[in-house]
Amino acid sequence: MLGRFCGSGSVPELVVSTGRRLLVTYVVTERSAERQGFTANYTAVCGGELKLREGVLESPNYPDYYRPNQDCVWLITVEEGHQVAFEFTAFEVENHDTCLYDYVEVRNGPTSDSPLVGKYCGVPKPGFAAHFMTELDECSGPNHGCEHNCVNTRGSFRCSCRIGYELHSDGKRCEEACGGTIEADNGTVTSPSFPDLYPRNKYCIWELIAAPNHRITLNLTHFDLEGSNVSHQECDYDRLEVSSVLPGGKLRPHGTFCGSNIPPAISSETNKLQLTFLTDSSVEKTGFAGVFITDKDECWDDNGGCQHRCINTIGSFMCACDNGFMLHENGKDCKEGGCKHEIDTPSGEVSSPEYPETYPSKKDCVWHFSTTPGHRIRLVFNEFDLEHHQECTYDHVTVYDGDSENSTVLGTFCGAKTPHPVIASRNEMYMTFTSDASVQRKGFIGTHSTVCGGYLFAEHEVQHLYSHAKYGDENYGNRAECTWTIEAPVGYYVRLRFLTFELEHEQDCGYDNVKVVDGFDETAHMPHKYCGNEIPPPIVSTDEVLRVIFKTDDTMNAKGFSASYEIIDAYQRPDLEGSKKH
Known part of the structure; x- marks a missing residue:
């Protein structure tokens, strides 16, 4: 309280607040005699001595226009051993090239002769506002930990590095700047800060250069980047791009990689290989490490002596033949080969002999x-x-739903009309191509792939199913939606047992999940969802059909699951007491 006044003539001529606000309270009681009251004039008084840990400064009358002919001096003092940090939060003062008219002047010290920090003006609008606080110079002591340079900031500090270096992900150490040109017969390449977490917002380019007529093989030995895309085509966050540099500087991509699966070995098409590493502003991981070697390209000269195709290998080469041919005993020439193909890869290409x-x-x-x-x-x-015939009697392709010509025919095709996609009902398909002695045409080319789900028939013998075609080698993919319908003969039941189980975990299994449905109607029996790493209990159907539905989202993925299924009869059901029945 600055004062309490009553009566006549007892009020001081001047009352000055210690801060930017002043409260005047006028109290009249019922017993008070009638008096004239009081009148007073007030004005904003600027400047003064401030001994506070922090506070606010404002120009007179702020946020309205300040008045002319003002001369305000503030002296801010904080405890010894500390500094004063000063930050303008608003600034609108009459502008002049040399701040000749209205200005704010800041000096590093207690007098008008102290070193000048700055003289400021600009923007012809009302005044300024500023915030000040006690500041400790963390860089003045030995505990900042910066390897190169320490830069004091308001309330904290940051480390910086000398030219040619960049800050480690720990924010303290300095390391050589990422990227650059590497001309060597062999060597290593790692992400910034490896094996520690890589920094955010990095953009690094390495160009590996081998001698002319040589190729570069890159083997990544460690790989851990944000993202989990299996097909390497949706690495929107952090990623490693690998490309061969063709003559003229054009890039031929080998792939874009992220996640935790180590990419396969990559061999360049020329003597230059480019690696581009990009990170965003969020998640940090341990990054990548790899080794590279260079090798003379024996295929460079005269195709290696191969009649058809020459494939360069480390330290050597090998010849290969086009479709419909097989390698001659001399290892270089090609001769017409057999035409029986066993294909067990999840995807690939097939074509008629000698296509195109x-x-x-x-x-x-x-x-x-x-x-x-x-x-x-x-x-x-x-x-x-193919040669056309109404009944495809001459040249034709026939596709069977099984492992031989004794299986159900899915279609017989000829002519020039492209057949519709053909899908088998199980994990085997058989295709034949026959040409007669007369007309020959270009033939066909197509792709085969694996489709999840299907219609399965349970038997007494235990059979297995897997979450995805590359189970055990790679994690399952994103945005999968698979349904397996397992049917038992009439009078029998389906018993399903999960042998391994590793899916993305979420409390309500709202992301990746397996749902087991008893029968065709989901409303008749409540389906159960499973996710995470806990193996679900055995499940027995209440009729002849059990459905397994596997769905994944577009982010994280895991190893997946494997399961076995078989039929049991009514006499075996009591043996399952305590197991979970649906």
């Missing part, structure tokens, strides 16, 4: 496709041109 040239006459070719149990084969023809 015309196929030979009198050919009988067979393709037997097989994939992971619980999955199906999908065949798509991209180009198709």
